[in-house]
Amino acid sequence: MRHEEVQPFAPGPLAQPVPMPDFNQYQTQSGWTASRRAQAQAEAQARFERDWHTAQAAEARRQQQLASYQQEYLRWADAQLAEVRAHNAGVVAVTEGVRRRDPDSVVEYFSAALYASTAWPEGFPRQIAAAYDPAARQLVLDWELPGYSIVPEVKSVRYMSAVDQDKETPRPVGQRRALYREVLAECMLLVLHQLFAADDLSALESVALNGFVDGHDPTTGRPGHIFLATVMAPRSSFRELHLAQVDAGSCLADALRGQLSARPDQLTPVRPSRRPQDAGNRVVAHGNDEEPDLYAMDPIAFENLVADLFRAMGMQAVTTQRSNDGGVDVDALDPTPIRGGKIVVQVKRYRNTVPPTAVRDLYGTVQDAGANKGVLVTTSGFGPGSHTFANGKPLELISGSELVDLLHRHGLRGRLGEGGRQAAAQPRPSVPPTRLPDDYSVLGMSWNGSVALDVCALVCRGSRVLSDDHFVFFNNPQTPDGSVRALPAAAPDKAAICVSFDGLPEGADRFVLVAAIDPEVNPDADLSGFTEACIRLLDPGMAEQGRLEVSDGRPSETALVLGSFRRRSSGDWDFVLGGKGYAGGLEELVQDYGIEVE
Structure with a gap:
């Protein structure tokens, strides 16, 4: 239900009456003779009367504009209240319909619950067809699942300085x-969780859920829904589950006796146990509007779409002439005071990782054009070499998944590929665990001073990082095996990283923690204000087990090795205090550990 409130009438400057002239301010003492004084008095009287009539006319216009604006406000407020009341009346009607077990009301109520959820990553498909069986108190629905492209083909990207390219390692x-089967199972469990959680009126005894993707049937070649998962879940069975602790695939197949395609990547289907049309009532469908595939879009249309996005974000934007664009596809102007200005935009409709050369070329274009900022928009993604080069420079890199997110947030449309709405993996919609597994430790870092720092970790053999993927930082929040992950910090910590020392790769014998100035937040800062720092050792339940002191920062340095955990021959890990500082920031520091950045 919405509150029946509207913004109060705020006429702004129109609320202030026009000041009337004061005749005393027009009095004059000029003139040595009576006739000259009389003439000056007459001139003052004339000026006063002229200004008074002008002010009176301005005040009349103000009152007229104020009355007109107030009438416009009253019409707007009435329309807003009418909309709120109509919405609330609709909610009441649907709620009463759910109490009566009216099939259309039940479907509308639970469809709204799924669409209102914030648990789904932006851009995930939400196509639904549903019906309700009041006799069995069962909701039967077909729900669209993300396509295979949701799991990236590329496992990792490594920058090769010799050829100035990013080398992709396929997954x-x-x-x-x-991974795709896990995503599908988690999506199915999340739908069930949200439906039962929204059932305050006990309308559901069970849910028959079928998960599908749109594609071509591999046996007939005809387009249509291909069902990759199905389950009939009783409320009583689902309420006994502890979702934070389950393996999604096993839970779906074993605990709930559902089916999950053995080869969903090949669109091997499962047979739904019950379809909405079998429920005996009207089937209601939502969300099946087709979105344009950004990969297949005409290049000029794609540039126009990016320009539309910038305009939707409140900026001025035009596409450039292709014959002489100087490396700029869209010219944008952000009118925001202080942080706004000229923006040059390049768009890359790629499927593979954008090479670092494109990012460096954009930086050169920004300098040549005298722009305040450069933005590189792509349908693919960027490797660590690109992110490290862009760090601290007036550059912003927008990946394909971020682009789709921005388009949807600003009322525009677009997807990546035939099978899904995004190309890059997004945070999977699972219920987060309240406690980390027992083999993890949490390292919480705190320090004095207001300087913004990026705290990062490197998994090394000796003084060399195992791979670029074993450098955990703001654009790579965990290692491939998940043994090291960045966590949101909780007070009093300002940064946190969790690590499973037993889960680190066998070849790793050092786990290094480093901190660096965030050049975007504090471009002129150094580490002189980094004092009284410590690392808190926390168990998986976030209970403090001990503290490790680290070195203070020094003037002119912008990155610092906090310390390293080193594996002993017995298998235990000891902490060795760091202290080595770098004037060249994170870029110089990671080069010391074998990460190549040009």
Whole structure:
């Protein structure tokens, strides 16, 4: 229900009456003779009367404009209240319909619950067809699942300085399939969780849920829904589950006796146990509007779409002439005071990782054009070399998944590929655990001073990082095996990283913690204000187990090795205090550990 409130009438400057002239301010003492004084008095009287009539006319216009604005406000306020009341009346009607077990009301109520959820990553499909069986108190629905492209083909990207390119390492097919099955199972469990959680009126005894993707049937070649998962979940069985602790695939298949495609990447279907049309009532469908595929879009249309996005974000934007664009596809102007200005935009409709050369070229274009900022928009993604080069410079890198997110947030449309709405993996919609597994430790970092720092971790053999993927920082929040992850910090900590020392790769013998100035937040700062720092050792339940002191920062340095955990021959780990500082920031520091950045 919405509150029946509207913004109060705020006429702004129109609320202030026009000041009337004061005749005393027009009095004059000029003139040595009576006739000259009389003439000056007459001139003053004339000026006063002229200004008084002008002010009276301005006041009349103000009152007229105020009355007109007030009438306009009253019409707007009445319309707003009418909309709120109509909405609330609709909610009451639907709620009463759910109490009566009216099929259309039940479907509308639970469809709204799914669409209102914030648990789904932006851009996930939400196509639904549903019906309700009041006799069995069962909701039967078909729900669209993300396509196979939600799991990236690329496992990692490494910058090769010799050829100035990013080298992509493909993800093994088996691993990609397993991850995709996990995503599908988690989506199914999340739908069930949200439906039962929204059932305050006990309308659902069970849910028959079928998860599908749009595609071509591999046996007939005809387009249509291909069902990759199905389950019939009783409320009583689902309420016994502890979702934070389950393996999604096993839970769906074993605990709930559902089915999950063994090869969803090949669109191997499962047979739904019950379809909405079998429920005996009208089937209601939502969300099946087609969005344009950004990969297949005409290049000029894609540039126009990016320009539309910038305009939707409140900026002025025009596409450039392709024959002589100087490396600029869209010219934008942000009118925001202080932080706004000229923006040059390049768009890359790629499927593979954008090479670092494109980012460096954009930086050169920003300098040549005298722009305040450069933005590189792509349908793919960027490697660590690109992110490290862009760090601290007036550059912003927008990946494909971020682009889709921005388009949807600003009322525009677009998807990546045929099978899904996004190309890059997004945070999977699962219920977050309240406690980390027992083999993890949390390292919480705190320090005095207001300087903004990025705290990062490197998994190393000796003084060399195992791979670029084993450098955990703001654009790579965890290692491939998940043994090291960045966590949101909780007071009194300003940064936090969790690590499973037993889960680190066998070849790793050092776990290094570093801190660096965030050049975007504090471009002129150094580490002289980094004092009284410590690392808190926390158990998985976030109970403090001890503290480790680290070195203070020094003037002119912008990055610092806090310390390293080193594996002993017995398998235990000891902490060794760091202290080495770098004037060249994070870029110089990571080069010391074997990460190549040009």
